[in-house]
Amino acid sequence: MDCRKSQRSVSSAQFSSPPLKILAAHLKRCKKPAGDSASFCLAVTGGEEVAVSLVWMQGRVIEVREERDVCLRLTDNSDTFTVYGADKVPKGKPCLEQGKYVMVMGIVLSCNPEPILHAVKITNLSDNPAHKNMWNFEVDDIHKSIKYTQNLQEFKE
Template structure:
């Protein structure tokens, strides 16, 4: 996927369970299935996810995270801008990234990461934000 396409497409809010239902179309684009919202599949080059950091590998490049629907992995965390330091277990973090794989576990290449631990509202509202987006995004 070209960098131009990545930069032109806004990230779409998703949960780990939704990524597990992604499919790949010829040409390499990922399609997000949205039948539970009564919407057609959506091509999504970039995703926005939020979750709790479980583990960080020793060099800080790979982070294992979990949202309310399951686990996912973030690669390249050591190469992206970060808000406040967010790479430690227990932190609640926002990740924007490119989908690399969806099965058996979603894997993203990080584009941006930001700590959201200081606001309980971010964590409590996340699932509702994702649902609202997919119910209303054509």
């Protein structure tokens, strides 16, 4: 894990929508569109695509590497993902430790072979197991809503 890859500034991100709750396995399926887009595309039901640039992910810290930046490697049980700049963002209780269950809001830098984020916010969720237990349900629910919203937009056009 090379922490020097995180050169993208948080201020360069366009925060035009809330972060998308997503699992690492889903994020790996995103594609980079042609052109100079700062976002990636996730295919949803009906052949539609959703732009993905800012995400909300949760997982257990499996590695902490302190080089130029603090980098975290996490798993959400669907796959692993890497977070750069973890020491430069607001954090709640100490969360830059192996074994902690955390929420990461971050800008997507890459989707495959493994998702890579630049951290915007990190929160330690370890104290309440409900956060981990409910995470897959939350992600499933929002993705059903995205599909529903996409279908509603077709009727409006």
